[in-house]
Amino acid sequence: MSELKLTFREKVWEVTRRIPKGKVATYGQIAALVGSPKGARAVGMCMQTNPSIENAPCHRVVASNGKLTGYAFGGTNVKKTILLKEGVEFVGDKVDLKQSLWDEN
DNA sequence: AAACTGACTTCTC
DNA sequence: GGAGAAGCCAGTT
Numbered sequence: 001m002s003e004l005k006l007t008f009r010e011k012v013w014e015v016t017r018r019i020p021k022g023k024v025a026t027y028g029q030i031a032a033l034v035g036s037p038k039g040a041r042a043v044g045m046c047m048q049t050n051p052s053i054e055n056a057p058c059h060r061v062v063a064s065n066g067k068l069t070g071y072a073f074g075g076t077n078v079k080k081t082i083l084l085k086e087g088v089e090f091v092g093d094k095v096d097l098k099q100s101l102w103d104e105n
Numbered sequence: 106a107a108a109c110t111g112a113c114t115t116c117t118c
Numbered sequence: 119g120g121a122g123a124a125g126c127c128a129g130t131t
Binding site for chain 1: 128130
């Protein structure tokens with residue numbers, strides 16, 4: 001019985017950790033992966049309470065339209081810089097989901 | 106236990 | 119394509 005009873009937050013971090021470098025995932029996508037397709041908002045909170053970037057690369061999480069909605073370690077500006085450095089394609093201020101959206105498979 | 110808040114998403118105008 | 123409003127979820131007060 002592996003009942004580790006991961007809290008929603010921890011599950012979100014687990015998923016976030018699997019996002020490969022150079023790719024990004026949307027809040028809704030993560031929400032769905034943890035079992036709450038409509039909990040995108042809750043996911044955002046988990047990112048905010050994220051203790052460290054090592055625990056969860058929250059910079060790889062963007063809004064459904066590719067917009068950077070927030071970043072607890074320096075702001076969206078820093079977030080964008082990191083993503084660019086990881087090779088994520090940008091279109092203006094938004095991520096080019098066509099090329100950089102994480103394809104779980 | 107109830108109410109409020111927020112790094113969301115989707116629909117309409 | 120941009121602005122406004124409503125719906126949903128978990129965490130915090």
